Amino acid sequence: NLYASTQGKEEIEIDSSIVDGGGIPYVGATNEDDYSAYLAVVPGRFLADIYLEYGSRLLEGNVRSFLSNRGKVNKAIRGTILQEPTMFFAYNNGIAATATEIETKQENGRHLITRIKDMQIINGGQTTASIANAVLQDKADLAEIYVPMKLSVVNHDKAKEMIPTISRSANSQNKVDEADFFSNHPYHIRLEEYSRRVLAPPVDGNQYQTAWFYERARGQYVQEQMKLTRGDRKKFQLKNPKTQLLRKVDVAKFMNSYEQRPHIVSRGAQFNMRNFAEMIGKQWDPSTQNTSFNEYYWKKLIALAILFKQTEKIVSGQDWYQEIKAYRANIVTYSIAIIMHQVEKDHPGKTLDFLKIWNSQSLSSELEAQIIKTTREVFDFITRDDRTTLNVTEWCKKEDCWKRAQNYNFTLLGSFVESLINTSDEFEEKVVAQKEQKVSNEINAEIELINLGADYWRRVQEFGRNDKLLSEMEDGLLTVAANFETTGRIPSDKQAKLIMQIRNRLFDEGLSRNL
Numbered sequence: 001n002l003y004a005s006t007q008g009k010e011e012i013e014i015d016s017s018i019v020d021g022g023g024i025p026y027v028g029a030t031n032e033d034d035y036s037a038y039l040a041v042v043p044g045r046f047l048a049d050i051y052l053e054y055g056s057r058l059l060e061g062n063v064r065s066f067l068s069n070r071g072k073v074n075k076a077i078r079g080t081i082l083q084e085p086t087m088f089f090a091y092n093n094g095i096a097a098t099a100t101e102i103e104t105k106q107e108n109g110r111h112l113i114t115r116i117k118d119m120q121i122i123n124g125g126q127t128t129a130s131i132a133n134a135v136l137q138d139k140a141d142l143a144e145i146y147v148p149m150k151l152s153v154v155n156h157d158k159a160k161e162m163i164p165t166i167s168r169s170a171n172s173q174n175k176v177d178e179a180d181f182f183s184n185h186p187y188h189i190r191l192e193e194y195s196r197r198v199l200a201p202p203v204d205g206n207q208y209q210t211a212w213f214y215e216r217a218r219g220q221y222v223q224e225q226m227k228l229t230r231g232d233r234k235k236f237q238l239k240n241p242k243t244q245l246l247r248k249v250d251v252a253k254f255m256n257s258y259e260q261r262p263h264i265v266s267r268g269a270q271f272n273m274r275n276f277a278e279m280i281g282k283q284w285d286p287s288t289q290n291t292s293f294n295e296y297y298w299k300k301l302i303a304l305a306i307l308f309k310q311t312e313k314i315v316s317g318q319d320w321y322q323e324i325k326a327y328r329a330n331i332v333t334y335s336i337a338i339i340m341h342q343v344e345k346d347h348p349g350k351t352l353d354f355l356k357i358w359n360s361q362s363l364s365s366e367l368e369a370q371i372i373k374t375t376r377e378v379f380d381f382i383t384r385d386d387r388t389t390l391n392v393t394e395w396c397k398k399e400d401c402w403k404r405a406q407n408y409n410f411t412l413l414g415s416f417v418e419s420l421i422n423t424s425d426e427f428e429e430k431v432v433a434q435k436e437q438k439v440s441n442e443i444n445a446e447i448e449l450i451n452l453g454a455d456y457w458r459r460v461q462e463f464g465r466n467d468k469l470l471s472e473m474e475d476g477l478l479t480v481a482a483n484f485e486t487t488g489r490i491p492s493d494k495q496a497k498l499i500m501q502i503r504n505r506l507f508d509e510g511l512s513r514n515l
Contacts, residue, residue, distance in 0.1 A: 012054055014116045019046050023105065023112025026151070036153045038102075040113060042095075044081075044088070044131050044145025050119075051132040056223055059125045077130040078138075085144040094148030095124025102153055113151075124149075129223065136227055187280050187293060188248060192216040194298040195246070203361045212302050213240040215247050246305060252276035254304040257336040262405075265333040266396040296355075296429050303357035304336075310363050311335060315375050330382060330396040335374045337402075338410050343420065346412060350420040355429060370416035377410050446496040449481060457481035460503055463511050474502050 016024045026040040051058055080088050103115035121128055127147065134140035195214030202209050215221050221240070225233050249269045256265050256276055264275050284290055311332045315321050321328070343350055357363060363371070382396055389395040449457075461478035464470040470478065480491050481499050491499060503511070 012057060012117075012119055014050055014119055015114075016046070016116055017112075017114040019043055021110070021112070022107055023114040024149075026104070026111055026113050028111070029150075034155060038113070038151045038153070040149045040151055041089075042147045042149045044142035044147060047095075047128050047147060048132040048135045048142060051128050052135070052227060055227070056217075056220060058119065058128070059121055059217065059223075074126055074130050077127060078134055081131060081134045081140050081142070081145060082138060085142070088144075089146045089148065092127055092147060093124070094150070095121050095127055096150045096152070097121045097124075098152045098154055100153070100155060102151070116151075129226070133226060185277070185280065185284070186290075187284055188214075188216045190290075190293055191251070191298065191301075194295060198295060198298055200244075200302070200361055201359055208238070210238075210244060211240050212244045212246050212305070215245060218247070221245050246302075249273055250305065250308075251301065253333070254301065254308050257308065257333040258304050258340060260337045260341050261402075262330075262333040262337040263397055263399050263402040266330050266393070299358040300354045303352075303354040306357055306361065307336060307352075307363065307367075308332065310368070311371050311375065314368065314371050318372070318376065320376060320379065324379075327379065327382065327392055327396070330393060331375050331378050334378045334382065334396065334402075334405065335371060338378060338405060339370065339374055339412075341406055342410050342412055347417060347420060349423050350417075351423050351426055353419065353421045354426070364419055366413070366415045366419040370413050373411055373413060378405075381405060381408060381410075445500045446491065446493055449491060449496045449499060450484070454482055454485040457499075460506060460511065464502075464506055467509065469506060469509055470502075477502065 020043070024040050024042055024046070026038040028036070029039055030037040077092065080091050084091075097119055099116045099119045101117040102113055105112050105114055124147075131142065131145065131147075135142065192214050195212060199209035199211055213221055221242075224240075225236055228236060249272070252273045252275075253265055253269070256262075256272055259279075261275070265272050284293075312328065315328050315331055315335075321331075340352075343352070352367070353364075357367075382392055382401070387395045388400060389398060395401050457478055461470075461475065461482050464478065465475065477491070477495055477499050480489060480495060484490055
């Protein structure tokens, strides 16, 4: 775990010269300075092989991972592979992929792609995974399977911009939810990294730690297990129990409840997701290091997940709920929001001990008693006869309902109040985590600077010089970046951070993000 936590992501470099015939045959469609496009025919065996080798890394640009064979579309793909392999090309829409670089050759009058660097399947992940799954599960012979491919060779920034557009342009595929299009935001990428690196403390006498598996792309949890043996699958599930599976819509629900927006949460998963995405979009500033989204933020998020899930269980077990069995979703989000609001109002300077929840992976008896009290009061509140909307579920969606709840005095138990901690204690935890995130960001800045290459930084410097936007110090830093490949002098962490800040400022001055 210690070793894995220090490792960065490797670029995927695929040798396609191993394909029968010496490469993948293609026809060039477009060839511009910063973008070129190719139409190709890819053997199914080749797709299966690279997917089985690289797995979800090949689909990081895709809004979803493999969604299993149970879905209607994936069942049809599997059926074609097994029963009508020669018709696969006709029936399937193919895949869309991006790369940062390719190598080609001409042989016997044919144009062939022999190498693909940093390949990402941005549309057609279900097709690719279904073909690989047919090999694993059904021992399918893919000799007659061929897949059409549209390959766009663009720089990294261009690829990021194209992903949502290409995904939305797909015709026949599993339904894409609003949350799926938010998958590639840096916020979710950072949460995914913490999910794989930060393990939860062992509980219930266990001698091993577990992970809260964050599913940035829908279906990742299933896909990660697809090619595992039965024994390895058990080990995976032991480390990543399904009860600790975390989805984007869950995060939006937990955070908006904590941020006291229960009326938004009550309006449904997709509406709540859009609201949360807008909020994160405003908070996430590319020109800063976003150090507030750090390891403490992740641990607090998991504490909120535990709080939300336990509140659901507590409500379900209450006698009064057994009589009605309705409105649980509304009761839970309102109860969490009300507890946070009431503490804020009656006990300023106090807050929940989120680290304690993280460390114990459970709620204290004082907090559980408070939840039992609050959830009953919330039920009585949302079902009062003086509500302005007859339907209780619709009433909970109204901002007027939440405003009325804020002015109502809900009970805080004395034992619960005594269990609260000072906000200054939480602030200290945040400061430490922000410093650690700052160091991590500086290292990442150096890696990104190197990956972009010296030619990129020469173009940035040229833009700044032509428009007279650089100070002498800034020009000097960009000179270091523009020449590191020839001089061998790599910018320091501090210099890399300043260089990235210069570039971000030049973006505001009109520098193209697609250099």
